[in-house]
Amino acid sequence: MSRQHLRNAAIAVAIALLATLPAWVGNAYYVNIASQILFWAICALALNVLVGYAGLTSLGHAGLFAMAGYAAGLMLQAGHGHAFAIISALAVTLASTAVFAVLALRATGIGFLMITLAVGQIIWGIAYRWASLTNGDNGINVSTRPAPFGLSLASADGFYYATLVVFLAALATMIVFVQSPFGASLRGTRDQERRMNALGYNVWLIRFCAILFSGVWTGVAGLLFVYYNQFISPQVAALTTSAEILLMVISGGTGTLLGPVVGAAIVVIMKNVVSAYIERWNLVLGVIFVVIITFMPEGLVPGTVRLCRYGWHKLASRGSRYTKIGDRAL
Amino acid sequence: MTALQVNALCKSFGGLRVTANVNLSVAPGERRLIIGPNGAGKTTLFNLITGEITPDSGAIRLFGQDITRIPSRQRPHLGMARTYQIITLFARDTILRNVTLALLGLSPLRWNPLIRLESRTDLIEQAREALAHVGLAAIAERPLAETSYGERRRVEIAMALAQKPKVLLLDEPYAGLSIDERRDVQHLLRKIPRDVTVVMIEHNMDVALDFAEKITVLHFGEVIVEGSRAEVVNDPRTKEVYLGH
Numbered sequence: 001m002s003r004q005h006l007r008n009a010a011i012a013v014a015i016a017l018l019a020t021l022p023a024w025v026g027n028a029y030y031v032n033i034a035s036q037i038l039f040w041a042i043c044a045l046a047l048n049v050l051v052g053y054a055g056l057t058s059l060g061h062a063g064l065f066a067m068a069g070y071a072a073g074l075m076l077q078a079g080h081g082h083a084f085a086i087i088s089a090l091a092v093t094l095a096s097t098a099v100f101a102v103l104a105l106r107a108t109g110i111g112f113l114m115i116t117l118a119v120g121q122i123i124w125g126i127a128y129r130w131a132s133l134t135n136g137d138n139g140i141n142v143s144t145r146p147a148p149f150g151l152s153l154a155s156a157d158g159f160y161y162a163t164l165v166v167f168l169a170a171l172a173t174m175i176v177f178v179q180s181p182f183g184a185s186l187r188g189t190r191d192q193e194r195r196m197n198a199l200g201y202n203v204w205l206i207r208f209c210a211i212l213f214s215g216v217w218t219g220v221a222g223l224l225f226v227y228y229n230q231f232i233s234p235q236v237a238a239l240t241t242s243a244e245i246l247l248m249v250i251s252g253g254t255g256t257l258l259g260p261v262v263g264a265a266i267v268v269i270m271k272n273v274v275s276a277y278i279e280r281w282n283l284v285l286g287v288i289f290v291v292i293i294t295f296m297p298e299g300l301v302p303g304t305v306r307l308c309r310y311g312w313h314k315l316a317s318r319g320s321r322y323t324k325i326g327d328r329a330l
Numbered sequence: 331m332t333a334l335q336v337n338a339l340c341k342s343f344g345g346l347r348v349t350a351n352v353n354l355s356v357a358p359g360e361r362r363l364i365i366g367p368n369g370a371g372k373t374t375l376f377n378l379i380t381g382e383i384t385p386d387s388g389a390i391r392l393f394g395q396d397i398t399r400i401p402s403r404q405r406p407h408l409g410m411a412r413t414y415q416i417i418t419l420f421a422r423d424t425i426l427r428n429v430t431l432a433l434l435g436l437s438p439l440r441w442n443p444l445i446r447l448e449s450r451t452d453l454i455e456q457a458r459e460a461l462a463h464v465g466l467a468a469i470a471e472r473p474l475a476e477t478s479y480g481e482r483r484r485v486e487i488a489m490a491l492a493q494k495p496k497v498l499l500l501d502e503p504y505a506g507l508s509i510d511e512r513r514d515v516q517h518l519l520r521k522i523p524r525d526v527t528v529v530m531i532e533h534n535m536d537v538a539l540d541f542a543e544k545i546t547v548l549h550f551g552e553v554i555v556e557g558s559r560a561e562v563v564n565d566p567r568t569k570e571v572y573l574g575h
Contacts, residue, residue: 181434181450182443188420188431195418198380199435199489200406213443 018164028156032228035160037261037268038167039224044248044260045174046217051246052255053178054210055190056104057113059242060120064100064215066127066237068093068222073140073232074133082146090219096123097215101208108193120242127234139233142226153227163224170217174257177213186210247285251292253299262300331394333358333527334379334497339388341378341551348374349385350551356497356544358393362529363542365562367571371551372531373415376499379529380412381405392497407436409496413486415505415531419474425485426470429457432489460492464518480511487518491526498522500530504537512537539563547571 017024022031043065050056071092075085104115127134134140145153153159177183188196189203196203226232235241248267253259266288275281296303336354340347348371356362364372377383379390381402390398392408400408420428433453434440448454461467464484474482483503490498503519504512516537522528532538539545545562547555555565562568 176446177443179446179448180443181437181439181445181447182441184427184431184434184447185440187422191420191422192418194382195414195420196431196435197403198382198406198412198414198418199432199493200403201435201440202403209441 015168022157022160031156031160033268033272035156035163035224035228036272037265038160038163039221039228040245040248040268041261041264042167042170042224043218043221043245044252044264045170045257046214046221047245048249048254048257048260049174049177049186049210049214049217051249052259053183053186053190054207056108056207056211057246058104058116058214059113059239059246060100060104060116060118060123061214061218061245062237062239062241063120063123064093064097064218065222065225065241065245066232066234067096067123068219069226069232069236070127070134070140072223072226073142076142076144077140082144086146086223089223090216093219093222094212094216097212097219098208100215101211104211105204105207117239117242120237121239124234124237124239127237134234137234139231142230142232145227145230159228163228166220166224170220171257171261173217178257182206182209247289251289251300253301253303256299256301259299259301266300331358332356332391333360333393334529335389335391335394336375336379337389337391339375339378339390340386341374341383342386348551349378352388352548352551352553354546354553356527356529358496358527359524360527361541361543362527363538363545364529364531364548365533365535365538365545366548369550370548372548373501374551375548376412376501376529376531379499380410406493406495410499411490411493411495411497412499413490413501413503415501417479417482417486419482419485419489421474424471424473425461425466425477425481426454426457428474428485429460429488429492430454432492433457433460436493457492460488463491463521464488465514478511480507480514483507483511483515484518487515491522495526497527497529500528500532502531502533504532504534516541 021034025031025034043061047058047061050058068089071089072085075088076082100116100119103119104112107115128136145159147153148162151158153162185196185201185206188201189206193203225236244267248263249260250263251266252261252263267285270281270285270288274284278284292300292303298306332355334354334356336352339349339352341349352375364375366372374383378385381397381400385398388398389396392410395408397405397408420431430447430453433456437453439450439453458467458470461470464487466481466484466488469477469481474485477485487503500519503515507515512534519528519541530538530541539559542559545557545559546553547562547568549571554567554571555562557565
């Protein structure tokens with residue numbers, strides 16, 4: 001069986017497992033955890049476009065995430081329908097991302113990181129202090145979930161399936177994106193900015209478009225978040241949320257598609273499941289992160305692949321040595 | 331019409347004048363060599379010509395078109411390509427992907443996020459042809475990280491040539507090469523078609539002087555001598571700059 005066949009088989013098994021998850025989990029609590037993993041994975045995948053493929057580390061993505069949630073919440077509060085609220089929330093997120101990108105692309109490296117952090121904090125400040133608009137610390141309630149094509153998302157299973165469809169769409173889009181000529185151009189700007197310029201690429205515009213793409217998917221994840229919790233507060237836009245999203249990307253493996261999904265699963269499970277048993281779950285999360293960075297600095301997914309390959313080569317070389325010894329004995 | 335015309339080009343970094351009233355006129359198809367001791371301003375001149383640095387004053391014309399204020403990223407689209415003294419390639423990719431990126435840079439396809447790059451066989455084939463031209467077709471799929479220094483130099487040249495430039499700027503293409511590798515690159519540069527104008531910076535006089543039809547000597551950012559090989563070699567100012575007497 002070729003590597004491609006193995007990969008296709010693994011994808012088919014993963015999709016089958018995800019599609020039947022409510023049946024074999026059998027508990028609404030864990031189905032809800034799975035929904036959370038999926039929408040945080042969308043957010044991590046979106047940030048990964050910047051961190052992994054553009055070499056631009058953002059600490060302000062929680063601001064964009066919250067922007068979509070707040071925009072939808074405010075639209076719904078104003079009496080608009082879900083379709084209008086979703087579309088306008090995405091439009092607002094896109095416009096905010098454009099401003100975010102113009103400001104952040106004044107610098108690269110640590111400068112980019114600091115500008116995104118500052119912009120994220122401004123959004124958090126607006127959510128927290130502009131109480132007449134955002135209701136301040138009390139947040140905004142969203143009373144209902146949408147019912148696309150008449151299918152209710154009120155139940156845990158219904159919401160899970162809707163999130164799964166959006167997640168698979170996000171994943172498929174990311175796969176096409178990173179393998180496209182534009183994806184190759186983006187990786188080029190990450191590796192050799194000067195050379196890309198000399199080859200005729202508009203490095204700034206490539207990065208700007210990548211940030212817009214990342215921002216829109218972050219907004220989609222923010223919408224799923226607000227519909228899942230039916231509530232949004234300034235805490236969502238806080239620096240800790242941005243750091244958690246970045247942690248998901250780095251711990252899973254930047255520049256890979258599976259890495260951010262695994263990273264999202266680790267963080268969500270630690271926050272929701274482990275925190276029920278261990279009071280200082282943050283400490284456990286920190287220890288896990290330190291262990292990953294120590295033994296797999298490239299992240300959990302690429303690190304596991306590396307270790308598996310190493311183990312496989314070791315086994316293969318030991319096998320061939322035994323064969324040689326056996327041949328000599330004969 | 332000249333292929334490349336530089337008029338009264340000046341550039342200073344603070345109080346340091348790195349390019350002082352440089353004039354250069356390169357005819358179409360010409361092989362021009364720019365020499366000078368370390369710190370003479372040769373690479374700075376290339377950076378000014380390619381737009382990586384903005385001049386303080388002066389003008390640059392490419393086949394009669396004033397390109398002085400045109401952004402550096404647009405100059406490859408007008409037919410200008412360059413190589414770097416310090417190899418500047420995409421180390422995580424294969425040799426083939428490096429050259430494909432060079433081709434993609436001039437194609438509107440570079441903005442397409444909806445198709446697989448690998449599905450554009452026309453582009454990949456062009457990249458393979460460019461690699462065949464520099465003798466690297468057999469190792470096209472090899473990751474760049476696993477190639478020798480000499481092979482990387484040839485990848486640099488393949489990337490520049492793949493863009494089918496009208497003016498090619500080579501910044502020390504023989505730097506760091508062994509004698510055999512130098513011979514390979516020399517052979518490769520001789521094969522560049524005559525419709526490509528070549529301007530080369532080089533320290534290695536043995537190989538460079540053979541290649542050049544006209545030589546410009548830079549010293550402290552100024553052109554001090556210009557002429558044929560014999561004229562430049564016999565000029566006392568060249569001897570003074572290189573030998574100190």
